Structure formats: C-alpha cells, structure tokens
Amino acid sequence: MKHTESLEAPDAPALKPGRGRRRAEDVRRAVLAATAGLLFAEGIRNVTFEKVAARAGVSKMTLYKWWTSPGSLAFEAYFAALEDALTFPDTGDLRADLTTQLHAFIALLERSGSVIAEIIGAAQSDSDLAFDLSEQYVRPRRRLAVDRLSIAQRSGQIREDVDLETLVDQLWGACYHRLLMPAEPLDAAFTDRLIANLFNGIDPRPTDEGSHI
Amino acid sequence: MKHTESLEAPDAPALKPGRGRRRAEDVRRAVLAATAGLLFAEGIRNVTFEKVAARAGVSKMTLYKWWTSPGSLAFEAYFAALEDALTFPDTGDLRADLTTQLHAFIALLERSGSVIAEIIGAAQSDSDLAFDLSEQYVRPRRRLAVDRLSIAQRSGQIREDVDLETLVDQLWGACYHRLLMPAEPLDAAFTDRLIANLFNGIDPRPTDEGSHI
Amino acid sequence: MKHTESLEAPDAPALKPGRGRRRAEDVRRAVLAATAGLLFAEGIRNVTFEKVAARAGVSKMTLYKWWTSPGSLAFEAYFAALEDALTFPDTGDLRADLTTQLHAFIALLERSGSVIAEIIGAAQSDSDLAFDLSEQYVRPRRRLAVDRLSIAQRSGQIREDVDLETLVDQLWGACYHRLLMPAEPLDAAFTDRLIANLFNGIDPRPTDEGSHI
Amino acid sequence: MKHTESLEAPDAPALKPGRGRRRAEDVRRAVLAATAGLLFAEGIRNVTFEKVAARAGVSKMTLYKWWTSPGSLAFEAYFAALEDALTFPDTGDLRADLTTQLHAFIALLERSGSVIAEIIGAAQSDSDLAFDLSEQYVRPRRRLAVDRLSIAQRSGQIREDVDLETLVDQLWGACYHRLLMPAEPLDAAFTDRLIANLFNGIDPRPTDEGSHI
C-alpha cells in the first residue's frame, strides 16, 4: 500500500478533497479478496499484479496506482483478511500473561505462519514492503509488548536494569527465528521454556545484580 | 546447488568416470565469481540465471545442469566467497566465550548481514534454497552452538533443566530477529544484554528451580 | 472534428448561445494550438487525446465531446494552423496557370508535406478522419481544379473528349504519389514534366483524335 | 521484417552458421499465416504483436526478434499471402501492354486495395515499414515499369525527351491517388483515360516538341 494510507484505518480516505472521481471502495475490496485468495492458495510468489488484476476484474493500472509492489499488496490483503488483533492480556501476573499471549501467538503461526514467513521473506528484497511491514506490523507489535512489560517492570515484576526491547527479541524474536529458519519445533512448550529461561535464569549460581555487564 | 553435491567438498568430482569431457572446474569458479559479484552489488533479486550466464560467459544450460534455482546458486556463491568459518571459542568460561562469539557474529552481520537476510528471505518461498539453507547453514551452526553449550552444561555452568536448543533461539535467534525484522539496533551491546538476561534472569525475586514449568 | 462544424469557417461559433460560450472558444483555441504543437513536433502518432488534454489544460471529456478521434483533431489543427488557401490563378493561359499552381503546391509540400502525408496515412484506417479528409480537403480541392480546367476546356485549351477529373489525378495525384510512396524527387521540375507530358503527349506519331478510346 | 532478410527470398537463411539453435521455419509460417488472417479480416489496426502472438501460439519475444513493428509484419504477411507477381507483358505494342497491365492492376486493387492502402498509410508514420515498403515494393515495381517503358522508348513508341519515371507517376501514381484519397471511381475505364491522355495529349493544338520545357 502507498505509505500515505494507514493499515489501521483502511477506510480513512487520506485523499485531498480535489475534484476528480473518488476511489471506488468496492474495487479495493475486490482486489484484496483476490489477493488473499492467491496468497493463501499459491503462496506469495504467485501474488502477481497480472493474476490479481485478472482475478479481481481490475486494471493493472489501478493496482500500480494504489500499491507499490505485489508484496505490499499481499501484506495488506493478509491483514485485511485476518484482522489478527493480538490483544495483550493484563491480569497482573506477568508470567501468566506472557504464557497466554505466546500460546495464542503460536496458535496464530500454526494457522498462517507460512504466509507471514513469506511476507517477511519478501520484505528482505522489497524495500517498499519492508517499510510497510516495519511501520504497520513490527513496530506496533513491539510497542504493545513493551507497554505490557513496562507495567510489569514498574510493579516490580521485572528487574529495573532489564532492557525491555531486548526481552521482546528473546521471546517473540526466538519464535520468529524458528519460523524463518526452521530446525526445531515451534510449539507452546517451546514458548514455556523461553519464559522459564528468562524468569529463572540459566545460571545455577546466579550472580548478584548482573555483575558482568 | 543440487543436493547430491556437498558444500564442504566442492572439489569432489563425484562424477562417473565415463568417457566424455570432464566437468570444467574453472567454469564452476567463473559462475560462482559472477554470481557473488551480482549478489553483493545488486542484491539477490538480480541474481538471475540470465545475468550470471552472460557475466560468466557460460551457457544457461550449464547453470540449470548444476543448480536448481538462482537462489541456490546465490547461496553457494555466498559461502564460496566468504568462507565465514565461525569458530567457537572454548576458554572454559562460557559467558566470556558467548560474548566473544556473539560479538564476532555481529561483526559478520555488519559486513554481509543484508546478503544473509536476502538469502533467508528468498528461502521462504524457494523450497530448494530452504533445503540447502537448512542442511548447510542452520543445522550445522546450531550443532556447533549446542555442542559448546553442552560442554558448559556438563561442567555446571548451565542449570541441568535448561533446554540448550531453546537457548540458541534466545541468543542467535534474537539477533536474526533484529536482522530480519529491523526496529531496534543490532550491535554488540545488544548481545551483551541477551547474555545478561539469561544468566541473571529477569525476575527480581527468583523462584526456586523454575516452579512454573 | 465533428461533422457539424465546417473547416471553412473555423471562427464561426456555431455554438448554442448557452452561458459558457465565450469560454468554449478559448478552449477550442488552446486545444488546436496544443495539437498543432504536438503534430509538427512529434508526428501524428503522438497526437493523442491524453497528451493534448495535458498540454492544453483541458479535460479529456471535452475533447471527446468535440472531436471523434485524435486523427480528426490533428486534421483540424493542421488547417487551423496553416490556413493554406491554395488559390487558383486564372490568367487565361492554362499551361502557365497550372505551372504556377503546381509550383506553389510543391512549395507547400516542402514545408508541411510530411504532416499531410501522415494525415492521409492515418485516414487509411480511421474512417472518421477519412470522411473529414474527403469532405474538407480532397473534394473541395478537386472541385477548384476541375473548375479551372473546365474554363480552359470551354475556351478550347483542352480537347473536348478529355475527362477533367482524370487530369487532376495525373497532375496533383502524381505529386501525392511521390509524397506518399517516395522513390523519386518531388520538385518543381517534376511538375513541369507532368504538364509537358499531358500537353505534348508522349507518342512521337500522334494518332488522330484518340482513336483508342 | 528486419532489413537483413529479403522479401524475394524468404527461404534464404542469411543467418550466420553460428552455433546456436537455428530459426524454426514453421514458426515463421505460423506467424505470417496468423498475421494475414488478422490483416484481411480486421484491418492493419488490429495487426498487433499481442494478437498475432496469441493466434500463432508464439511468444511476443519471437516477433520482436524478427520484425521491427506490427506494420512490417503485416507487410511481409501480405506478400507472403498474395505473392502478387505483377508480370509485365511485352507484345511489342506498348499501348496495348499498358492497358493489359493497368487492367490487371485495377483488378488486384479491387481485391486487396484496402489492405494495400492501409499498409501505405501505416508507412507514413512507421519509418521501418516505410523502408521495407520502399525497398521491396515501390522501387522494384517502378523498375519493372521503367524497364518496359524503356524498351518502348528505344523502339520509337515514346518520344525521346519523355522522362519515364514521371510517366510512372502519371499512370500507376494516378491510380494510387484514387485509392488513397478516394473521390472518383477507380476502374478500368479510368486507366484507359490515363493512357489516352498521355498518348494523345490533351492539347487540341499540339505544340511542336514541348516548347514550354
């Protein structure tokens, strides 16, 4: 999608109230539907402006006008289709909430992990997609997680000197690692071990207050 | 590369001693050199059989004969060019050795991180490349790490109940996360925090022996 | 142009006395100017409603309203720009007058022959343009010529049994032949030979009164 | 067609006996057949690389490789389809032979005049086609005619001072004029009048030996 439009408010016009004809919303929906169909059935390699145009009964020009690359289109279609609102629970017990959230995350990846993986993969050589992915997926989600962790830190459930951003990489990042570079199983038990390692530490003779830093 | 050939022994002929002309080793070298040139200069999207053939003065047929996809070719060329033997130090002090190794890893990523990222990205929708990547990159490196961690665990530097594979995802996996889904800086200080979090734990009131598991 | 408007009176409004009348004439001039610019600079292939609209600051709808095809528009713009009134002299001496007229014609073709050629060429597969061309160019000019020849025939300067329309094709038509299917030079000397051939005949032993017919 | 290949000898390879695969002759035939089909059924405007490729089951790249423009392709297909060898009779009687030839020419134009007209029209803004048309149609045919006229001139059937090239424009050129800029009928009687005007002259009081020149 063009960067002027946000994923969170896809109905927000963000168009100058100039004279010409307005963007047809049904066209947008048809495109996203066709794209999602291709994406889930045949993979992101087959999400091609040519095929989407043919399936949606839409002109290629229209696609080029509103989306910068097939990857960007696939990305937007993915979220329009799933609307995977990963809410973050807050029961007061951080460890329990993390467990809940990571289990839900694993469940999501089981359903559509390969599609997410393909989108992240495509972003590695599609800077437009990389931008969208960062702004509308990576950063918002990190923010949600850091916010929850921040509350826990303030209430004394996480040590003061722990960098919360780093923690995100050691929980969700570890999951993405197993998704993108598969070798070991990616399941709920794995996330439990991630949490345990961090809460308990791995050192049998814990030092006082991280003297190594 | 075709799976019948191993990366480790690229000079092994493995050809039936039939009559005809032998495989020209200089052809292979020219191809890998041309590929590496394209890969580092223009990204994996421009590593194309057509361009490689033109640059290396080689027929497309030859490429199809020896490599299954442009991605596989790029992958092989990357390692032929870098030969990035990430040795694992063993001074007896695990935490020091991990720090050393991760700092070296970060330094490597600073040089060629974008190329690695592109290769991993391409593997998400190229199963041939995914296979090669798994067999010749992901698994061997995990094995090296787990071996070193195993020694440490046996010598009492890691608690008995810690799963070492999980640890790999929380150290190197966290780095790959920042590489592939960039949002926060990926530097040596980050790896120090990764280590600290795991060695010290994040809980200000550590429980006894991971009662949550 | 739409057939309701005449070439001969391009300044005649012929517009309904509605409100926007004066403005419409501005638009027409801007369009014709932009079209002529494109036509002479880039050839008739680049006279496109899209480009004319952009250059003239005019909506495409306006163009479609007043002209049936880019070819028709180019045709009208050509004459609006040149106003090449080919007057026919009548000094009483037919042969001298024909020489004068054909020399002037050649001079005109030297200036804008390629544009005329392109317009005639386009008319071969644009029936709207073909209609306009016939009604507003071919037939009027033939009529002018035949009228002058008719006077000469009545005054005994052309044999009674000569078909004047045929003569037009052997004078001006021969010139168009060299314009449209170039092989030999198209110059004043050529037109002199055209005239001489017809006035003198080519037969060294002229028959009596065209017995072959 | 590319200028390296001649129309007269379409089977002449004219290809360097280099190493690669040879040009498939059946592909060429399929293309020309499909093109001719389109050309005669729908006009030259519908001879499009896209449609020809689809009809002939041929890749667009192949068309671009061997033909410079749709117009050039149409031109070659026209002659491959018609092979309209306009032979020039020589019975010794020039006037009779010209009549025979021009009647045959008119008959040809009745069949495929509109296609020829479209090709000549397209050549006005397609310099590649213009080149082919000149080299393989206009000039060879002028040469045939001039050759026949030359024989007649040497045998005393045409006055010494008559320029034969000019004569061509006044006979066949006049016919093309009526074809391309239609206003009066183009039939056998017209060609008879063309001949009569030139043989008899139009002047009721013929001057001695073209004194005007």
Add this chain to the structure above:
DNA sequence: CCCTAAGCGAGACGGTACGTCGCGTCTTTAC
C-alpha cells in the same frame, strides 16, 4: 592416433510478469 561421447557455448522458443501508455467511459466537485 583417431574415434566417440560427453561437456558446453550459443541461442531460438513458449511462457509469464513487469511497468507504461493510450482509449473511452464514468463520477465527483468546483467555478
């Protein structure tokens, strides 16, 4: 020492996708 078979260059070819341009229609808003 030649003969034979494989390796390999060159490159034609059918596809599919790319990104752009023009046509003709339709809609919305501003002057």
Add this chain to the structure above:
DNA sequence: GTAAAGACGCGACGTACCGTCTCGCTTAGGG
C-alpha cells in the same frame, strides 16, 4: 450547468527472466 480532475477497465506496448530445446564446437578418454 459546464467542465476540470481523475478513477477505472481494457488492451497494447516493449522488456526481462524462466525453463526447455536444439545445434555444433571442443575435449577427453577408449579402442
């Protein structure tokens, strides 16, 4: 009210790459 601005389907343009397929040159064995 008219016409600008412009979205849109359609179809053609010309290019790039993919994967397959001949050719014919080159080069090593084996006879």
